[in-house]
Amino acid sequence: MIRFSALICLLLYAFTLPAQESADQDFWWKRNNLRVIQMNLPAYEAATINADSIVEDLVNFSANTLLINAGGIMAFYPTKLDFHYTNPYMKNNVLGDVVKKCHEKNIRVIVRFDFSRVHESIFKAHPDWCYISPKGERIINTDMYVVSINAPYVQEKAFKIIEEVIDTFPIDGIFLNMPGYQVNNPYEGKYHGIDQNDFDKKRFAEYSGGKTLPTEENKADPLYQQYLEFKKVTVEDWSEKLHKLVKAKNPQIAICTYSDKFVDIIRHESQSMTTLPYWPYSASDNVGNAVNSFPNHVISNASIQQISFQSRYNAVEPQEVQIRLYENIANGSGLDMSMMGDMRGYEDERNYGVFKKVYAFHKKHEPYFGKYKSLAKIAVIAPGAWPNGDPMQEYRGIQLMLREAHIPFDIVEDGQIENLAEKIKNYQLLILPEITYLKPEAIKILKEASANGTNLIATNRSFFDSPEILMQLFGAKIDKKDNDGAGNYLIPDKREIFKSFKGQSMIFWKFNLGMYDLSAADQKFLPILTKGRPGPPEIIGGHEPTGYYAMGIKNHPKSKAIIFPENLGKIYYMHGYQEHKKLLLDAIRYVLPEVSETFLTNAPARIETILKEFTKNTVSNKNKQTSDGLILHLINLTGFSGNTYFEPLPVFDLDFKIKSDKKPQKVFTLTDEKPVKFTWTNGVVNLKINKLEDFNSIVIE
Template identity: 80%
Template sequence: MKSRIVLLYFLINASSLLAQNKPDFWWKRNNLRVIQMNLPAYEAATINADSIVADLVACSANTLLINAGGIMAFYPSQLDFHYRNPYLKDNNVLADIVRKCHSNSIKVIVRFDFSRVHESIFKAHPDWCYISPKGERIINTDMYVVSINAPYVQEKAFKIIEEVINTFPIDGIFLNMPGYQVNNPYEGKYHGIDQNAYDQKRFAEFSGGKALPTEENKADPLFQQYLEFKKTTVEDWSERLHKLVKSKNEQIAICTYSDKFVDIIRHESQSMTTLPYWPYTASDNVGNAVNSFPDHIISNASIQQISFQSRYNAVEPEETRIRLYENIANGSGLDMSMMGDMRGYEDERSYPVFRKVYGFHKKNEAYFGKYQSVAQIAVIAPGAWPNGEPMQEYRGIQLMLREAHIPFDIVEDGQIANLEQQVKGYKLIILPEITYLKPEAIRILKEACQQGTHLIATNRTLFDSPETLQALFGAKIEKKDNDGAGNYLVPDDRSIFKSFKGQSMLFWKFNLGLYDLSGADRKLLPVLAKGRPGPPEIIGGHDPTGYYALGIKNHPNSKAALFPINLGRIYYMHGYQEHKNLLLDMIHHMLPEIAQNFQTNAPVRVETVLKTFTRNTPENQSKNTPDGQILHLINLTGFSGNTYFEPLPVNDLQFRIRLAKKPQKVFTLTNHKPLNFTWKDGTLSLSLARLAEFESIVMEW
């Protein structure tokens, strides 16, 4: 008996000792306030460590991201294959910056870009560089794009990183433009799949002797194998880098845009080049990443430049402010990227925004960064960087939910298989034109549906898996691509479609798939024919076509609804409320309780983000039990569709929120003043007299 007690005592104390000795990685606090100074070569002649640190301190920044090497060395590199910045005069400037940042408790992440080499390196080693199927190089002035499988990236890049780590006591490395390069983004030109001899050899080894494809054709099995080859080779390089860096110092954070062998996933809020503009870019980016990669720290950068062609003009301060507040609300720290240092910057209009928002975060960081979701709905994202029509469909669905103040999570489509229990925990999953899912992800969705998770899918979702469409939705595709301009939909069942008083026909455009919904339990939204276009005297003829725009299949514990139409895209592009109401009415039909969980009279241009929080303090690093809930309010009333103005103040906002237990106190973070509230039957009721640009309401247990 005594021996068992001694053994138990030893095990308890050993586990406690291991927990105490677990490395306390600095980035795990998730309280980053990053300022990135993307230095043009010529600024190496004028940068000054004292002024840089003074500007960082004035902005309450706690992390600097600054150039080190790759395209060119911003320090006196001793490597003959590492092109040295010709403007560099002070050989000690980077060392001084790191030292003086550290003396002010500011971490330093250094930037590497191994996507290009100087012309002098190219002339000595042309075999290191990219070559297109047409024999073209990708060139920006005197910089040549490299091939990832050639010796520069596979060998020399590691020596450059090792030299920097051995020379400077850095806190992190950031990799810009990692992976395969097929575009010249600075000129907007696509060049094609790299045909470098090293790529040819490595792909032949990978594929059993096959030649590289020359066209990106997803229907081509060879191209699909090439995609797997790219993934494998990038992950191999990333793993080797991780081993090198951590062997030098495990406290050096690795930061880039991917998730494998990375400590900090970086994303970017960039200015839009096409209408409609998207004011939720930071909420979109961070919401996607924090839910898809819950074991990583996310840092979403507000990119200040208008475009690659307009680097010296920054986005409007009001847009910057929205991005930064959305970062805070969704669980990222703060991150801003600018051209050059802050002295003599060509567009300083956002400086007061940086100082204000970064200072607010510093003052209240105990309430930020350790969040858990309260959402019962998940929207599946088409990748980390959606584009094209799938992006429009995805954003339109988001827009409907955000304007209705319905909490939801975003989960990247490729991560479903890695998040099985999380996915199965949602009451409703929305698939906005998610055209392809891996077999494992499909299995998880089917099991979630059987266990009680409702599904809503739109447009061409799962078109390449007929068996899944039939099993989940009772649908067969007759014609998935069909121009719906001129057709009408009839909101027929008013027990579901309660939002259409005064309307009997809903106009349509964009895609309207023609599906056989005979396997569904209900067919709704009859599709009317295009009729007779022309002058008023001859119009009409909108007769039923026999097709429907909604099918609902009943499962033992859930429902699965399919809208084979561009429901999200039409709202994203045109914003007619009738199309939003189709989705909202369907959600309330499936989850009638959703309306009781969160209620507010806030205008649609007030973004609401509700989370549970754990106080983010050093002593709470391993604590996961929540300390309460926090409601973030971001005022977007200054966004007019294509311009950003100062937001209009909003008065007398009312909220009713279902909470797990009664809060002990409720207060605002902008002034730390208490708010009066009432508590009845598990529901908190409170009011906010005035919302300016942003507010966080803390409900502390």
């Protein structure tokens, strides 16, 4: 039963919405048509912001959702709570005016909370609420102190702050910034260690049966593994409490943050990179991962304007932002951007033209976005939602090969396999790039998928800690997991498989090249040669067979499982030599020769192609499951040079062959709304695009 007060709130809220939407829509965010602008306000801007100018800018930029500061680190409204530090620049009713005037223009307002820090005055009154490192250090940014998640501020006072805001303003959503455990000072790039606050110690002892909180992050330590589970349980417990509080107040308030449990909108971020190579597929990666891993959630991937925490007032290049926004649309997210301050007097306005163009495009053609179904028969398993290090490079390299070859694929997070069993079993091929650990439930699903006909490709150190799985699925046994492959060569020996190596008999290697016993595999490929003799040209040579192979295939009754015990993805991600991409593509075509049947094109590698089945995203279609056709998104990345972004070059005469069981009634482009000539023969649509500028969407109804 809904509490009476919550019911009253919901009825009052419904009167503030457009009549059709309040009647037909269950929850406003479920339309998946977000066009968010986040104004991350520095304290001093609270003195100058103006509700009328904010709303005018939002309307001018076709935004339908504002994300703006409310509380946590400091209150941007007149709080009555003595433990909630008030922004000294705050004007009394500015947040109320912003919410009221946004609603007058049918713009939703999500308010931002950050409970990771408290002001020095709060710290001095309650030092026991705050983080303390194993060395006795605090994490401090000027006069803000990092708190402990298990201390009273987060466990009790944060809920009071949220409750006060909900009771004061008719908000549409709350966004939680920096939730969870804090061990780093990200603004200064410094690691401090596991929080040793007394409240953390006490709660971990209760959870673990009296054990002492670990002081070091050692994955080999069973105590640390138990601590990781403890963190997960306690964060989810807090999230559940928040969910109950908010939904009791008003079920129409959306909860948005970076996790998935007890959340309505999962937020992700496309950020600038500080190391090369840059990753132009950031938004496709983030959204593709989230929409397939959490199909019951709405995803909002934010284009972060700032170059870095140290360079907040300088924005990334407009061409990079343009790619991010178009990739959001193409993969099933709405639009989202985050900037410092409001839009007036902004220090770097170069991206304004891009925002205005893409947001207006999304608004005009809204029915063709946000209600998609994938056609991919291949899935890449992602090493988490925020991968880093070697697994990230391996994962991105595999993605890069597929995207450049225009092979449709989904992304599924490794931790979600057990929750998506039927989805996983329906893929024809799963690629596991350095997936070193899976839960037993996930491994069971992989085995079942393999038995039912799903092919597997694993690379580098995948399953290194599960020798029985390596043997059962791949017929592989590790002799040497870590081995510097610089100087070694591979031989693409079986030309019935390796058809792409005309004129080449040896393939150089770099990075990890595992030495695996593949004697239990049914086929062994790519003999590994020794490093040979280094030195001047007169003495080089001496590359002899090692007896090891860089690829093995295990035949199962209905499928094949391939293992590449080397950094196949990383070497391509870092260096981009085509020969390494060809190894994977030839292997895919060997186990899945029908891979080109769904989609074939002559488009250059730097044209990103994303094909989806769509249902028109209208209020009246909210429960419709049948398809209205196909939509092909083309994103022009030719302006990306590897370390900067230029305007994309126009591309001409693009041909496409797209599998479609039904004959299209019409084909047209969204960008210029012109018909496209096509033929339909033997279940295949043939069409040509004469010219591609920066982006286009081809609708096949």
